[in-house]
Amino acid sequence: MSVKLKTKEEIGYMREAGRILKACHREIERKLAPDTTTKEIDEFVETFLARNGAVPEQKGYKGYPYATCASVNDIVCHGFPSKKPLKSGDVVTIDMVVNKDGWLADSAWTYAIGKIDSKTQRFLRRTEKAMLLGIEEAVPGKTIGDIGYAIEKNVKLWRYGIVKPLVGHGIGRLMHEQPDVFPYGKKGTGMKLVEGMVITVEPVLTMGRTGAVYWEEDGWTVRSADGSIGAQYEHTVAITKDGPLLLTS
Numbered sequence: 001m002s003v004k005l006k007t008k009e010e011i012g013y014m015r016e017a018g019r020i021l022k023a024c025h026r027e028i029e030r031k032l033a034p035d036t037t038t039k040e041i042d043e044f045v046e047t048f049l050a051r052n053g054a055v056p057e058q059k060g061y062k063g064y065p066y067a068t069c070a071s072v073n074d075i076v077c078h079g080f081p082s083k084k085p086l087k088s089g090d091v092v093t094i095d096m097v098v099n100k101d102g103w104l105a106d107s108a109w110t111y112a113i114g115k116i117d118s119k120t121q122r123f124l125r126r127t128e129k130a131m132l133l134g135i136e137e138a139v140p141g142k143t144i145g146d147i148g149y150a151i152e153k154n155v156k157l158w159r160y161g162i163v164k165p166l167v168g169h170g171i172g173r174l175m176h177e178q179p180d181v182f183p184y185g186k187k188g189t190g191m192k193l194v195e196g197m198v199i200t201v202e203p204v205l206t207m208g209r210t211g212a213v214y215w216e217e218d219g220w221t222v223r224s225a226d227g228s229i230g231a232q233y234e235h236t237v238a239i240t241k242d243g244p245l246l247l248t249s
Contacts, residue, residue, distance in 0.1 A: 076230025088114025
């Protein structure tokens, strides 16, 4: 397995892509509301990135036709932007990869539309926390298994499901590099983390306990098998001697 380590200069380039991505997410958060459509958000993202000298990396990737993935409610990942208006009580995950001068950053965030119930609010908070607990383990000398263990241990306590087929990954000039970053695992197992690695940490959870999903006929859309809502939070993270460096925050 070949891992492409990044220099400080290259991480700086990725951090610039991440800065644009984060700024775009801030604007998305302001725009998402009842009666907004995810197609409108997708069109906004493409315009925003162009204004900032960047392009949406996933558009055209293996034929994917949009600048973002927009996953609503029980669509847990890789949803197509739609002209269907969002309504109060929905949750939507916007996932995007930004290419700035050939260097990439990747981040997803799940947003509440209007008012959501306390159970759903708690689920979103805990999914974000699961990501952050995984990121805390992203330091030299730890392992991929340490990241996964930190996520899985807490998700089990909360009685949610982990969508195990969907994993994090290395990233740099390519969207998907080695290593795979699993949202589950055992302490001390898997590849050892070293300075210069850049990875994504991105647990995808379902409110239902199984985490079981199926792919729809379009080959992209991933939906929960039990109809429960999904959530995903993702940051691009550089492994440094000073600890995890979030490039998309």
